[in-house]
Amino acid sequence: MPKVIFEGSTLEVDAPEGGSLADICDRHESNVPFSCRSANCGTCRIEVLEGDALLAPPEDEELDILDVFAIKAPKFRLACQSKLVPGPGIVRIKPLESEF
Numbered sequence: 374m375p376k377v378i379f380e381g382s383t384l385e386v387d388a389p390e391g392g393s394l395a396d397i398c399d400r401h402e403s404n405v406p407f408s409c410r411s412a413n414c415g416t417c418r419i420e421v422l423e424g425d426a427l428l429a430p431p432e433d434e435e436l437d438i439l440d441v442f443a444i445k446a447p448k449f450r451l452a453c454q455s456k457l458v459p460g461p462g463i464v465r466i467k468p469l470e471s472e473f
């Protein structure tokens with residue numbers, strides 16, 4: 374099962390079925406900030422430090438916003454658009470909002 378590790382906090386979450394990263398963030402009060410939740414604002418930008426293969430590939434809307442911020446998948450993603458795929462491994466992420 375994927376385990377999501379949130380850098381900058383002590384939060385680690387097992388996500389046995391995969392699913393929406395935003396839902397996981399909400400359920401566990403993560404340190405990832407959100408605003409629009411629809412690939413418009415970029416508030417939820419994250420750096421994927423480990424385990425990008427456990428995130429489903431980004432859709433065009435997500436890629437467009439990443440381009441606006443001059444960052445690229447798979448190293449950078451929008452947490453509001455990212456979905457975990459089922460399977461073993463670790464996904465280590467770090468929110469970027471405070472760095473821009």
Ligand code: FES
Pocket residue numbers: 406407408409410411412413414415416417418438451452453454
């Ligand atoms: S919260 Fe606005 S792009 Fe994710």
